[in-house]
Amino acid sequence: MKTVIVGAGLSGLTLAERILASGSNDEVTVIEREKAPGGLARSFHVDGFDFDIGPHRFHTFNAGVDTYLQEILADHFIQISRKSSVHMAGKYRNWPLTLVSVMGLPFPVLWNSFLDLFNKPDIPDIKSFADFIRSRYGNNLYSFFFSGYTRKFTGINAEELHVDWAQAGVNRAVIDKRVKADSLLSLAKGLLLPKPVETKFYYPATGGIQTFCDLQCKRIQAAGGKLLFKRSAKDLLKENGSVSAVILENGETIPADKVYWTAPITILYPETELTFINTLTANVALSSEIPDNDYQWCYFGHEDLIFSRLTVPRNFRKDCVPSGRDSVIAEITCNSDAEMWKKPDTIKERLLRDLKSVGAIRGDDVLFVNWEKIPETYPVYTLDYKEKLASINIPEGLFLTGRSGAFWYNNMDHSIAQALSIVQGSEYKKDFWNQR
Numbered sequence: 144m145k146t147v148i149v150g151a152g153l154s155g156l157t158l159a160e161r162i163l164a165s166g167s168n169d170e171v172t173v174i175e176r177e178k179a180p181g182g183l184a185r186s187f188h189v190d191g192f193d194f195d196i197g198p199h200r201f202h203t204f205n206a207g208v209d210t211y212l213q214e215i216l217a218d219h220f221i222q223i224s225r226k227s228s229v230h231m232a233g234k235y236r237n238w239p240l241t242l243v244s245v246m247g248l249p250f251p252v253l254w255n256s257f258l259d260l261f262n263k264p265d266i267p268d269i270k271s272f273a274d275f276i277r278s279r280y281g282n283n284l285y286s287f288f289f290s291g292y293t294r295k296f297t298g299i300n301a302e303e304l305h306v307d308w309a310q311a312g313v314n315r316a317v318i319d320k321r322v323k324a325d326s327l328l329s330l331a332k333g334l335l336l337p338k339p340v341e342t343k344f345y346y347p348a349t350g351g352i353q354t355f356c357d358l359q360c361k362r363i364q365a366a367g368g369k370l371l372f373k374r375s376a377k378d379l380l381k382e383n384g385s386v387s388a389v390i391l392e393n394g395e396t397i398p399a400d401k402v403y404w405t406a407p408i409t410i411l412y413p414e415t416e417l418t419f420i421n422t423l424t425a426n427v428a429l430s431s432e433i434p435d436n437d438y439q440w441c442y443f444g445h446e447d448l449i450f451s452r453l454t455v456p457r458n459f460r461k462d463c464v465p466s467g468r469d470s471v472i473a474e475i476t477c478n479s480d481a482e483m484w485k486k487p488d489t490i491k492e493r494l495l496r497d498l499k500s501v502g503a504i505r506g507d508d509v510l511f512v513n514w515e516k517i518p519e520t521y522p523v524y525t526l527d528y529k530e531k532l533a534s535i536n537i538p539e540g541l542f543l544t545g546r547s548g549a550f551w552y553n554n555m556d557h558s559i560a561q562a563l564s565i566v567q568g569s570e571y572k573k574d575f576w577n578q579r
């Protein structure tokens with residue numbers, strides 16, 4: 144069998160590595176558009192500074208994924224504790240929220256949110272993200288934080304987003320299910336009866352998060368798999384309704400009996416008009432440490448600030464920056480038509496001003512700003528995205544998987560879990576979020 148895997152991110156590499164490790168006689172070829180592996184879990188090494196694409200750390204409740212992580216990393220990892228923040232009402236507050244940080248919210252927000260506990264809007268048919276948030280957290284927290292953050296992050300209003308975005312954007316990113324903060328009432332209970340949850344995360348002992356994928360690549364090559372970088376797949380060749388080859392942009396065709404497609408689904412099915420958001424990452428190197436940047440990452444909901452999240456690499460591993468230096472990664476989401484996507488330097492001045500306004504840089508300490516354009520970082524769940532996905536006719540021999548291939552908001556552990564279950568032959572589900 145000729146197995147072709149499109150995409151050398153965590154999904155594609157786990158598939159390739161596991162198929163080869165299973166003793167299969169398949170000829171395995173991985174095709175990757177970029178010059179390096181890792182996909183969204185790629186890293187950039189610039190003048191002694193390691194930058195990931197925003198924050199990346201491994202965590203899983205799935206025993207199979209945990210075993211796999213440890214097998215690949217062997218003893219090449221460190222364990223770190225969570226340290227995330229949210230910047231609300233002009234101040235840094237711990238995330239998950241603590242009683243102290245909640246009490247520090249402006250009084251009208253606090254009081255009105257408290258009243259919302261008893262007076263939440265009754266929305267019988269929850270369709271949009273806005274409906275979901277308003278019914279769970281009330282109108283006040285919705286307008287105070289969620290509506291602006293959502294508009295800034297996705298470029299569209301919360302009313303136009305499918306309720307599934309809640310699982311992606313809230314449960315996963317902002318609200319931590321493990322401290323039972325999935326509604327205002329449970330958040331309040333959690334604050335009164337705090338049950339601290341100490342979660343440990345894995346991070347490679349050297350390099351950035353991409354080290355994991357580099358280790359996978361070594362195994363794939365050692366087992367006889369082929370890795371083709373700087374090759375873009377653009378379509379499939381089909382014979383009698385079955386996949387027979389992958390067609391590349393450069394005109395090559397790679398024969399295939401089976402294709403695992405982890406690149407964006409929209410390359411194969413542009414007619415669905417499904418969309419992704421892109422992320423511009425500004426990797427900012429600083430000449431000295433900013434002691435107040437004590438979080439791994441922090442969310443910024445304020446619409447006036449150009450970035451939606453900041454990440455501080457040294458809080459993942461000290462030597463992600465040269466000794467005495469510091470760095471910060473700003474994430475700015477936009478679409479491909481945006482002027483800033485075409486010419487990131489046009490927003491440099493504004494970026495530095497905004498970073499200074501929240502105390503993340505001093506201003507005179509910037510050594511360089513390295514821009515990375517990361518296309519298709521988040522699938523956008525518009526109200527009709529499910530109908531669009533359902534309209535796709537998948538030929539025999541094609542498997543759509545991974546974050547962009549399945550159009551599902553995977554984390555790294557979900558992409559690995561999907562790949563493991565495919566190789567083990569078990570049915571792979573989309574809803575990996577709730578599997579623990």
Ligand SMILES: Cc1cc2nc3c(=O)[nH]c(=O)nc-3n(C[C@H](O)[C@H](O)[C@H](O)COP(=O)(O)OP(=O)(O)OC[C@H]3O[C@@H](n4cnc5c(N)ncnc54)[C@H](O)[C@@H]3O)c2cc1C
Nearest residue numbers: 150152153154176182183197199200376545546553554555
């Ligand atoms: C800012 C940010 C922060 C995140 N933080 C975390 C975190 O802390 N923890 C966590 O678990 N997860 C995190 N994630 C999610 C995690 O990065 C992804 O779930 C995971 O990397 C997805 O892997 P994948 O292989 O499924 O998809 P991808 O990484 O998207 O891989 C797809 C691959 O296909 C390639 N490709 C695209 N088009 C083509 C083409 N035409 N031909 C050939 N190749 C192509 C791409 O270059 C890419 O390498 C984060 C994501 C982002 C964007």
